[in-house]
Amino acid sequence: MSILSIKNLHAEVDGKEILKGIDLEIGAGEIHAIMGPNGSGKSTLSYTLAGREGYTVTKGEVVYQGKNLLEMLPEERAQAGVFLAFQYPVEIPGVPTVTFLKQAMNSVRKARGEKQLDAFEFKKLMDARLKELNIVNDMVRRALNTGFSGGEKKRMEVLQMALLEPTLAILDETDSGLDIDALKTVADGVNALRAADRSMLVITHYQRLLDYIVPDHVHVLFEGRIVRSGDKSLALELEEKGYTDITGAAA
Amino acid sequence: MTTSNDNGLLADHTALAAGLPGAGAGWIDALRADGAKRFAGLGLPTRKVEEWKYTDLSALARSRFAPCCGAAPAHAKPEIPAPLVKDGPQAVFVNGRFDPELSSLGGAPEGITALPLAEAIAQMPKLLESYMGRVAELGRKSLVALNTAWLADGFVLHLAKDVRLTRPLELVFWGDSGSDGERSAWHPRHLIVLDPGASATLLERHIGRTGGHFANSVTEIAAATGASLRHYRLQDEPGDAVHIATTEVALSAGASYESFVLSKGAVLARNQIAVTLQGEGASASVNGAYMGRGSQITDTTTLIDHAAPGCTSSQTYKGVLDDRSRGVFQGRIVVRKDAQKSDGHQSNKAILLSDRAEIDAKPELEIYADDVKCSHGATAGELDDNALFYLRARGIPEHEARGLLIDAFIDGAIGTITHETVRDAFRDHAEAWRQEGGT
Ligand SMILES: Nc1ncnc2c1ncn2[C@@H]1O[C@H](COP(=O)(O)OP(=O)(O)O)[C@@H](O)[C@H]1O
Ligand SMILES: [Mg+2]
Numbered sequence: 001m002s003i004l005s006i007k008n009l010h011a012e013v014d015g016k017e018i019l020k021g022i023d024l025e026i027g028a029g030e031i032h033a034i035m036g037p038n039g040s041g042k043s044t045l046s047y048t049l050a051g052r053e054g055y056t057v058t059k060g061e062v063v064y065q066g067k068n069l070l071e072m073l074p075e076e077r078a079q080a081g082v083f084l085a086f087q088y089p090v091e092i093p094g095v096p097t098v099t100f101l102k103q104a105m106n107s108v109r110k111a112r113g114e115k116q117l118d119a120f121e122f123k124k125l126m127d128a129r130l131k132e133l134n135i136v137n138d139m140v141r142r143a144l145n146t147g148f149s150g151g152e153k154k155r156m157e158v159l160q161m162a163l164l165e166p167t168l169a170i171l172d173e174t175d176s177g178l179d180i181d182a183l184k185t186v187a188d189g190v191n192a193l194r195a196a197d198r199s200m201l202v203i204t205h206y207q208r209l210l211d212y213i214v215p216d217h218v219h220v221l222f223e224g225r226i227v228r229s230g231d232k233s234l235a236l237e238l239e240e241k242g243y244t245d246i247t248g249a250a251a
Numbered sequence: 252m253t254t255s256n257d258n259g260l261l262a263d264h265t266a267l268a269a270g271l272p273g274a275g276a277g278w279i280d281a282l283r284a285d286g287a288k289r290f291a292g293l294g295l296p297t298r299k300v301e302e303w304k305y306t307d308l309s310a311l312a313r314s315r316f317a318p319c320c321g322a323a324p325a326h327a328k329p330e331i332p333a334p335l336v337k338d339g340p341q342a343v344f345v346n347g348r349f350d351p352e353l354s355s356l357g358g359a360p361e362g363i364t365a366l367p368l369a370e371a372i373a374q375m376p377k378l379l380e381s382y383m384g385r386v387a388e389l390g391r392k393s394l395v396a397l398n399t400a401w402l403a404d405g406f407v408l409h410l411a412k413d414v415r416l417t418r419p420l421e422l423v424f425w426g427d428s429g430s431d432g433e434r435s436a437w438h439p440r441h442l443i444v445l446d447p448g449a450s451a452t453l454l455e456r457h458i459g460r461t462g463g464h465f466a467n468s469v470t471e472i473a474a475a476t477g478a479s480l481r482h483y484r485l486q487d488e489p490g491d492a493v494h495i496a497t498t499e500v501a502l503s504a505g506a507s508y509e510s511f512v513l514s515k516g517a518v519l520a521r522n523q524i525a526v527t528l529q530g531e532g533a534s535a536s537v538n539g540a541y542m543g544r545g546s547q548i549t550d551t552t553t554l555i556d557h558a559a560p561g562c563t564s565s566q567t568y569k570g571v572l573d574d575r576s577r578g579v580f581q582g583r584i585v586v587r588k589d590a591q592k593s594d595g596h597q598s599n600k601a602i603l604l605s606d607r608a609e610i611d612a613k614p615e616l617e618i619y620a621d622d623v624k625c626s627h628g629a630t631a632g633e634l635d636d637n638a639l640f641y642l643r644a645r646g647i648p649e650h651e652a653r654g655l656l657i658d659a660f661i662d663g664a665i666g667t668i669t670h671e672t673v674r675d676a677f678r679d680h681a682e683a684w685r686q687e688g689g690t
Contacts, residue, residue, distance in 0.1 A: 050644050053636070078646035090641040094659025103655065104645035111646065143659075160645060 001028045003065060003168055003199045004049075010059035011048045018044040020224035021060070026168070029196040033210055033235060034203045036221035037243045042203045043087055045221070046172040049201075050084040051077050064168065078104075079111030081167030085157035085174050087203075092144040097156070100144050101126060105163050129162045133189045151182035158189040169193070170201045175209035187212030207235040222247040259316035260295075260436060261287060264400060267319060271403040273372035278380045279402070285384075286399030293393035305579040305611040306521055306550045311465060311493050317433040319401050320347065327460060329353065329425040335454060335676055340365065341421040346428040346464070347437025348404055362411035365420060368440060371407035378409060382442055386471035386499045395497055398438040398469040405440035405468075410449035410478075419452040419483070419673065426459035426466060426492065436465040443470065445478035445506075452481040452670055457488050457516070465493045472498065474506035476530065481509045483673050485680060488516035490545070495521045504530025504559070511668050512539035513677050514549050515684045521550035521579075528555070528562035528590075535564040538667040540677075542684050543576030543608070550579035555597075557590040557623075564594070569664035570601035571657055572608035573688055580612045582627065588619040597627040602634060602660055657685050 004026040011019040018041045026032050036042050048055045049062065051074035062069040069077060092100070102122045109116060117125065130137060135155055145153050154174050161169055171190065175183055190200070190213050202213055210218070210232065218234040219226045220243075228234065228246060238246060264287045273279040295312045296303040331353055334341045342365075343353035349367035359365050364375065371379060384399060406422055428435035445451065457466065466488070474480055480500075488494045494517040500508050512522045526535045541549040555564040570578045580599040601610040614627040634656050642652035661681045668674035 050640075052640050052644075073649070074640060074643040075646050075648050075652075078644055084644055086641065086644075090635075090637045092635075092638045092641065092656070092659065094662045095655050100642070100645075100647075100655070103651065104642075104647055107648060107651070108646040164646065 002026070002063075003028050004201075005063040006060070007062075008060035009048070009057065009062060011044060011055055011057045013044060013055055017058070018224050019048065022224070022226055024219065024226065026199045026201065028199060030217065031194070031200045031202060031213065031215045033215035033218045034201060034221050035205065035207070035218060035235065035238055037247070038205065040221045041224045042221055043172055046084055046087075046170045046201075046203060049077075049170060050074060050082065075107065076111075078164070079108050083161050083164055083166030083169045085154075085161060085169065085171045087172040087176065089145045089153040089157055091146045091148070093146045095144045097140040097142060097144045098126070101140065101160065101163060104160065108164055126163065129159055132192060133159055133162065134185055135159055150177040151179070154178060154182070154186050155189070158186055162189065162193060167197065168199050168201070170203070172203045173205060174202075175204055175206065183209065184212065207239040210235045220246055258312060258314055259318065259433070260397060261291060261400065262316070262318050268400070271320075271401075272369040273376070276372075276376060279372065282384050283400055283402055286396045286402070289396035290393055290400055293396060296393055302552060302581065305581070305613075306519070306548060308519075311519070314434045314463075314465075315432060316436050316465070319436060320403055320438070326427050326462065329427070329459075331423055331425060332456065332458075334421050336418050336672055339418045339421060341423060342367065342406055343423045343425065344404065344439060345425050346435060347424075347426070347439055347466070349406075362414035363416055364407065364409040366407050368405040368407055368442075369403060371442075375407070375409070378444065379407070379442065382444055382471060382473055383440075386473055386501050392497070394467055394495055395469050398440055398467050398497070401438045402440045404437070405442070407442045408451065408453070409444045410446060410451055412446040413448040414446075415449065416451040419454040419670065422453070422455045424455065424457045424459070424466065426464045426488070427462045428464050434463045434465055436467060439466070439468040441468070441470040443472040443480060445474045445480060447475040448477045449475075450479040452673075453483070454673060455484040457484070457486045457494060459489050459492065461489045461491050463491045466495070468496045470496070470498045472500040472508065474500070474502050474508060476503045477505045478503070479507040479509075481670055483510070483668065483670070483677070484512045484522070485677065486512060486514040486516055486520055486522070487680065488520065490516065490518060492517045493519045496523070498522075498524045500524070500526040500535070502526065502528050502530060502533035502535065505532045506530065507534045507536075509536045509669060510538065511665070511677065512551070513665075513680055514539065514541040514551070515680065517547070517549075519548045519550075521552065523552040525554040526556065526564070528557050528564065529559055531559045531561050533559065533562045536667060537564065538567045538664055540568070540661050540664045540681060541570045541578055542572070542661075542681070543570075543578060544573040544688055545576060546574070547576040548579070549576070550581075552579070552581040554583045554585070555595060557584070557586040557593040557595060560590050561592045562590065562594070564596070566597040567664050567667050568599040569661050570599070570610060571604065571661060571685075572601060572610060573604040575605070575607045577608070578610040580610065580614075580629065582613075583615040583617065584625060584627065586618045586620050586623050586625060590620050591622045593620060593623040593625065595623070595625040599629045600660075600663075601631045602657070603631060604634070654685055658682055
């Protein structure tokens with residue numbers, strides 16, 4: 001069953017066309033990787049799917065679980081199970097991480113018709129996830145992402161994903177800026193969330209991450225188009241030959 | 252710069268002053284007469300007066316005021332909140348008058364004198380004579396002069412050497428007066444004197460119901476060597492009131508003053524605070540949060556005068572302005588020639604929630620010493636779009652996300668409050684303000 005169906009998606013930012021006709025089908029439980037050089041439009045795709053203001057779709061359609069995703073507000077998309085792990089998580093001084101997590105979780109639960117968690121129930125759940133993800137308690141007491149190291153920020157994204165239990169997780173360069181240990185922790189966290197009813201779109205610049213999160217399909221994004229698709233061996237081919245060969249061949 | 256004085260603010264001063272508490276005592280008669288004379292000359296400040304450039308009192312000046320300070324009974328039963336700290340001392344003023352029945356001061360512990368001004372005039376004239384009108388200099392300030400002309404009601408707190416008042420002393424001002432096209436004005440006058448090593452916490456709440464009153468208070472504070480005062484003010488006046496509060500503070504060596512004003516009520520509110528760091532090593536932490544909607548004007552004017560070496564001052568202000576409301580922030584730091592090793596910082600940040608909201612900020616540093624660390628910064632902007640999107644991308648509805656960001660922003664100022672109960676209460680008041688606006 002298709003979870004996400006993107007057809008001929010064109011999107012522009014500040015009047016400049018960045019996505020120039022993207023087609024992508026993601027089935028239930030599948031992991032798709034999108035690779036591509038810097039500036040190819042990977043983050044633009046992720047923001048467009050998450051509904052960020054200023055990312056204007058000019059053509060094409062995106063259907064998520066049978067619904068027109070593009071008509072939904074960012075919060076409605078999240079509530080419906082779309083989760084974007086940001087390439088650059090935003091620092092929000094003054095908002096305690098715990099407060100934020102609880103409010104996010106209860107917003108999503110409310111929209112799904114589930115019962116609100118009280119402080120105690122929430123803490124129990126959060127503590128369990130923290131343990132699984134090797135996150136120290138101290139982090140959630142601080143202001144959201146504020147002063148977090150690169151690795152802490154990425155782990156915080158994975159924690160949020162674990163709490164919100166999305167149907168479609170988009171991970172935008174969750175590996176960037178991480179040393180190998182941090183990368184492993186993050187990848188373990190993501191792998192623990194693999195499920196038959198959870199699809200993932202893993203965006204990365206390097207194939208390294210894909211050693212840990214093994215994808216079912218790999219796509220190469222270049223200048224706003226998917227120029228090649230294949231299985232996980234495509235990632236290895238890219239690693240060997242570099243982007244120029246593949247994108248050059250496609251151009 | 253004189254405005255018409257036929258608005259009743261000084262009406263029948265000579266006759267009425269003769270009936271005020273302490274009349275007949277030379278010093279107090281002179282003080283009041285001097286105030287009246289100066290106000291008669293100055294009138295309410297107009298926008299031509301430099302420090303009133305951004306805040307226009309002409310509507311106030313055109314009003315018609317009832318003769319001052321007669322017993323103006325509350326039109327409705329005052330709703331006085333319970334003390335913030337359970338069973339804490341509370342002095343209640345209704346339409347500018349001390350109300351003994353509504354107040355609950357309890358017995359003052361040894362070394363603490365806490366009295367309404369009228370009683371203090373009778374009981375401790377010496378102390379009053381030596382401080383009143385000395386801390387707040389009358390010279391340039393017409394509103395202080397007006398207040399002094401009618402000096403009669405208010406509160407006096409005196410702490411003897413090394414005495415500590417741990418629970419906050421609360422002053423509640425409840426106003427609802429005004430009728431038949433006439434507005435009521437009152438001029439509470441407070442004096443806080445802390446002897447060496449004494450410390451106290453003072454909380455003011457300004458509340459009430461509509462009636463268009465004009466509250467013009469003056470607070471004089473003198474903290475001797477090593478004394479410290481925490482001074483918190485919640486300005487939640489009814490929407491048609493004009494609220495002007497002048498606070499003048501003199502700090503001796505090693506004395507400290509912490510102030511926080513949460514300004515959210517009144518159609519026009521101005522908090523003017525002047526702190527003189529007179530003794531070496533004195534410190535002042537002067538902070539606040541202001542919020543406006545509709546056509547409210549909220550003005551913060553501060554002057555921190557580093558007059559001695561080695562003093563520190565910090566000011567953190569945050570404002571949130573919606574609709575057509577306007578904020579004014581005038582913050583001046585003066586470092587005198589001999590005040591070496593001064594450390595003075597000031598920050599004012601405002602968030603404008605609407606295109607028509609406005610902030611006029613005028614930070615000023617005047618530095619005559621060379622070995623100092625001083626800074627000021629003023630910013631104005633909208634809520635951070637990146638942050639807003641991040642929160643929404645986690646399923647938090649837009650209005651809730653905005654709420655989180657506004658609370659967090661204001662909290663940056665409220666977090667300076669060192670008294671935990673007050674801090675929590677002020678946080679709740681700020682949140683309540685936000686929720687009233689539907690955000
Ligand atoms: N806010 C923006 N305004 C204008 N151009 C942008 C903006 N964000 C991204 N771009 C441009 O869009 C293109 C794709 O960027 P991005 O999606 O961030 O690429 P990637 O994530 O693959 O590195 C780049 O050319 C970039 O310069
Ligand atoms: Mg990117």
